[in-house]
Amino acid sequence: MKKDYYEILGLEKGATPEQIKKAYRKKAIEFHPDKNPGDATAEENFKLAAEAYEVLSDPDKKARYDQYGHAAFEGGGGFGGGGMNMDDIFSQFGDIFGSAFGGGGFGGGFSGFGGGGGQRRMKGSNLRIKVKLTLEEITNGVEKKIKVKRKVKAPGVSYKTCTTCNGSGQVMKVTNTILGRMQTASTCHTCGGSGQIIDSVPPQADAQGMILTDDAVSIKIPAGVVDGMQLKVSGKGNDAPGGNSVPGDLIVAIEEVEHKTLKREGENLHYDLYISFPEAALGVSKEIETVSGKVRIKLEEGIQSGKILRLKGKGIPSIEGYGKGDLLVHVNVWTPKTLSKEQRQFFEDSLNDDNFAPHPEKSDKSFFEKVKDMFS
Structure with missing residues (x-):
């Protein structure tokens, strides 16, 4: 079972953005690979802290995590909110505590990052798309095949070692201070930290x-997703320049298409069934629509307006x-708005009929009791 993100950062649920950032910086400095060379446990804690920060620092992701836990980012097919690698961490969160390690940014001097010498493995930008799903698709899960426009390295493009940093991805600077000469490292402005610059550009490529x-990307969407949920397809974003770069990710935002008769509330569905006075008095068999097809239900004689019938297991699967x-x-029970002369006479004759007078039983709950039951 995955560890709680708040617990990883030593926070209480409801922590402010500033508290989250401060807690992450503290954990990241504590477990940074430069301070713990060769320590696999520290490296794992370093990754977990970054994973927790990635979710809790994003208001949308944090809201979904607070509601659904880790299940909000699960579903297979490359989806997930975690599993961050060193490339993700150093490329995304370099400004959080860069000055804590020689001013060189995230990963300054970490030999395990991108091949040594502080060289930064570039990651391409993420792409974002919206996928519209019907209630039927959400109920059953679905595989969607879509076309995505993405940037990739052109055939024939080549790169060479950056002459400014000699392939290290960093430039060193020596300054004189009252404490003596101090050496700091910063990301190479020529290659952006990748250690490589472009050598040969094919005619059809950009600079x-x-x-x-x-x-063409195939996306497996698990059953039970909710509107606004985001899923990740790793490696299907834009490429980044450079021979040792990795592509970004494809972020898939779920948009739920409104159903014409069914209303969703979490994992439950609601259906409004309208019947006539005669049908309510005599009882009737009715066909209603569900996400898995039509079903027939029987209404007993004398059924009251406001009655709620529960069909077990006919809602949405839990994503967990x-x-x-x-x-x-x-x-x-539908009340007619106009009556014929004969119909009006019938109801006028029935006004004083005790059989038509309301006689609610103890089992007949009031409107407010029903509302209370729905929210309890």
Whole structure:
């Protein structure tokens, strides 16, 4: 079982953005590879802290994590909110505590990053798309095949060692202070820390040796996702220039298409069923729509308006794998707005009929009791 992100950073749920950033900086400095060379446990803690910060520092991700826990970022097919590697960490969070390690930014001097000497392994930019899903697709899970326009390295492009930093990705600077001569490292401004610059550019490529192409991507979306949830397909974003770079990720935002008759509430679904006075009095069999097809239900004689019928397991699957929600059928007795002369006479004759007078039983809950039950 994955460790709680708040626990990893030593925080309470509801921590402010400033507290989250401060806690992450403290943990990252404590477990930084430069301070713990060869310590596998420290490196793992370093990665966990970065993973926790990646989620908790993003308001949208934090809100989904607070509601669904780690399940908000699970689902297979390359999806996930965690599993960060060193490349992700050093490329994304370099400004959090760069001055703590010689002013050289995140990873300054860490020999295990990008091949040694502080060279930075460049990561391409992420791409973001929206995928619209029907309730049926959300209920069953679905695989979507889409075309994504992404930048990739052009065939024939080549790179050479940066002459400014000699391939290290960093430049050293010596300054005189009252404490003596101090040496600091900073990211090479020529190559951006990759240690390489472009050598040969094909005619169809841009200045960085990239071309735009249509890439077919297959996305496996698990059952039970919610509107606004984001899934990640690793390595399907834009390429980055350089021979030792890695592509970015494809971020998939889920958009739920509104169903014409069903309303979703978490894992439960709601359906409004309208029946006539005669149907309510005599009882009737009705066909209603569910996400898995139509089903027939029987309404007993004398059913009251406001009655809620619960169809077990006819809702949305839990994304955490804890079964399915229910379908709640709300019975509404329709009152006719116009009456014929004969119909009006019938109801006028029935006004003083004790059989038509309301006689609620103890089992017939009031409207407010039903609302209370729904939210409890």
